[in-house]
Amino acid sequence: MQPQKRIEELHRLLQEHAHKYYVLDAPTISDSEYDALFQELLALEKAHPELITPDSPSQRVGGVALDKFSQVEHRYPMLSLENAFNDDDLREFEARLRRFLSQGLTLSYVAEPKLDGLAVELVYENGLLVQGSTRGDGKVGEDITAQLKTVRSIPLRLLGSPPPLLEVRGEVFMALAGLERLNSSQIRMGREPFANPRNAAAGSLRQLNPKITASRPLDFYAYGVSLPADTGRNGQYDMLQSLKTYGLPVNEHVRKCETIEAVIEAYHQMLEIRHQLPYEIDGMVVKVDDFGLQERLGNKARAPRWATACKFPAIQATTLLRSVEFQVGRTGAVTPVAILEPVVVGGVTVSRATLHNQDEMERKDLHIGDKVFVQRAGDVIPEIVKAVVEERAEDAQPIRMPENCPVCQHPLEKPAGEAVTRCHNPHCDAQRLRSLIHFTSKAGLDIEGLGKKYVEQLFELKIIEDVPDIFGLHSRRHKLASLDGWGLKSADKVIAAINSRRNPPLSKFLAALGIRFIGEVSATSLENHFQELDKLAAASHDELLEVDGIGEQAASSIVEYFSDEKVQAMLVRLKDAGVSPVAIQPVAGEGGTAPLADMVILFTGSLQTISRSEAKKLVKDNGGTIATGVTKKTTHVVVGEKAGSKLKKAQEMNKTILTEEEFLQMIRQ
The missing domain is CATH 3.40.50.10190 (BRCT domain)
Incomplete structure (x- = not known):
């Protein structure tokens, strides 16, 4: 047989057997027989590299490691879901639908397990997988095509006769047994184990080297498409059945429900079996089945009206409260964090939980050494529910906030009427570090390549100690290149990213400084009013109160911030480094005046x-x-x-x- 014909035959056989093994869980050949076919394909492709195609099974682990992920704009937004938490919430969900639609309409639903993984989009053109991306912010995600191609249950080429363009939405997840194997491997290699299946799945997909992703036990379920009309079906349930015919895996516990009471019954049944499943679910997604009604109901800003996620109640466990650490945040807020005897809560090992503040600790009457109930709020954030007071030791000591900052030893204060205890030393190392992290983050100037771990590294090495040091990194190019995890290419990219931020919008710069009580909206108001940083820095308390949205607290905070001699010195250094924030000029209309001027x-x-x-x-x-x-x-x-x-x-x-x-x-x- 000619090489091309045999390669095409091997493609068909390997795809067919992979579908039976990974999707249908019904293999018809042994692993050794599959491996023999795969090795034959590799040998033929090595001898005839011109015959390698993108949908070849050999390409699942192909490709070189990336420097970074590129951005992908979704053709249709990947919206999030509003939450429900109990039977009444589900009934209210239907009541809202009926208020929006005609009362006499018959509503049926589809109930689907809500997997705890990472939402992705797969784009198929003429049946071939051409792009895969994360959800991101719903409009723009990261291109992880090479990584998604390594997930065995995701077909590289669809079966049957799919539409010319099909954008499939679904969840990549890691089964509990897979997480256990992966964590055992992590520990053997001296690495930190993953906290839960979701972190493991997300971390595996965001590996720049797809070969690492390929080594991770990831799986996938499809739950929808970007445009339902693409499938030629009239409803969610039928659409999912059509996705199956294309070779895409669909969760076996999806149910069609003719009434909201049937939805509620499905929710309780899913709640009962959740711990019997080989993967984690944290609730059930409910969707109106009929696509015509979905279109009539439409979407809100961030979520569709026709769907909701009914979350499961938090899972609790008991453990020992060993000690408490006190963390200092960017604004000086001191947060107590409980150090717990590690305990498994809903399949996740929990060893830390936030205690929020002194008032919260006193309300819960917590003591070191207490036996405590722990839950994952919303199945995500660990928190202490209460102490088992009747089992408390006689010499147990209540938890108290420290009198001095645990980092800089400056006296702590708890202003009257506030719940938060603060360190008011703006030059505290902890605050300085977190301020630097904030300055470079997406909420600040969004300096690409200077993420949290790199800022921590540079701060620890005293390469950057304050904001102006960031803009002087170009003079330390070779020092950066010599650091662990860097190199000249990385150093040059970071320096280029920093240089692109030397003339940021004034509002963005103000938000990046992290002045207390100044967020995105108030920073924009300040920019519109003052137009120049120097004018703002010199403004009096009364002048600041003239700005819409700036109250007493914000005005006092701004005056205090810009009056600080070290802040003034920092601004001088920034100016010397060529940093000059600019006010965004409004768009002028046809008559030369901005459409919303003076509004x-x-x-x-x-x-x-x-x-x-x-x-x-x-x-x-x-x-x-x-x-x-x-x-x-x-x-x-x-x-x-x-x-x-x-x-x-x-x-x-x-x-x-x-x-x-x-x-x-x-x-x-």
Whole structure:
């Protein structure tokens, strides 16, 4: 047989047997027979490399390691889900649907296990997998095509006659047995074990080297497509059946439910079997089955109206409270963290839990050495529910906040009326480090390549000790290149990323500084009002109060911040380093004036076609100012779904009320 014909035959055989093994769990040949076919394919492709195709089974572990992940924009957003927690919430979910639709309509549903993994999108063109990406922020994710190709249950080529373009959504996860094997291997190699299956799955998919991903026991279930019409089916349940015919794995516990009471019954049955499953689920997803009704119901800003995630109750266990550590945050907030005797809670080993603050510890009456109930709130965040007081030792000591900062020894303060104890020394090492991490993060200037672990490394080595040091790293290029985990290529990329941030938007720069009480909205208001950093830094308390959205606390915080001699010296050093924040100039309309000039706009309620952050950006880009409350200066109030007291107040004050569409129309004019 000619090499090309035999390679095509081997493709067909290997794909067929992989589907039977990984998806149907019904193999018809032995592992050794499969391996023999695979080795034959490798030998033929080695002799005829020109015949290697992207859908070849040999390409699952192909490709070189990446330097970084590129960005992928989803054609249709990957929305998140609103939550329900009990039977009443599910009934209220249906009641909301009926209020939106005609009362006489028959509603049926599909109930699906909510897997605890990582949401991904797979793009198939003419049946061939051409791209795979993470959910990301819902609109833009990371390109992990090479990594997803290593997941054996994801077909590289679809079976049957799929549509020319099919964008499949699903969950990559790790079974409990796979996590146990992986963690045993991690421990043998002296590495930290993964905390839970979700972390293991996410960490495995985000390996830059796909060969590492290939070594991890990952699995996949499809749960939808970006555009239901692509499948030619009328409902969710039928669509999932069609995905099966294309060779995509679909969870075996998916159920069609004709009534909401049947949904509730399915929820309780799923709750009963959750610990018998070979993988973790943390709830059940409920979707309106009919695609026509889904389209009529539409989406809110971040979630579809036609679906909800009914979460399982938190799982509890008992363990010993060994000790307490006190962590210092960026703003000086001191947070107590319980160190626990490791205990498995819902399949995850828990050894630490936040205690929030002194008031919370006193309310729960916690003592060192207590036997305590621990739960994973929402099946994610560990927390202590209560102590078993009747088993407390007589000499047990209550937990108290320290009098001095555990890092810099500065006296701690707990202002009257506040729950948080703080270190007010702005030059505390812990605060400085966390401020640097914040400055370079996405919430700050978003300096690519300077993530948390690299900032910690540079801070520990005293290469960067404050913000201006970041902008001087170009002079230490060779030092950076010599560090563990770096190299000249990495150093040059970080330096280029830093250089691209020397003229950041003023609002972005202010948010990056981490001034207490100054967030994204107030930073934008300050930018619009002052336009220049020097003018803001010199502003008085009264001048700051003139800015919409800036109250007494924020004004005092700004004055205190810019009055600090070390802050003033830092700003001088930044200016000397060529850092010059600029105010974003609003977009001018046809007449030369920005469409929203002189408008102070408040958003209230849930927006439907754009996110709240996008709406605020539109206001800023078009010359307007964002309001955080209804005040004398507020000129317009944009009203979304479930607008509350702010709408009522706006009506009482005769403010201009706009719908979302009316607001967008003002910009389009």
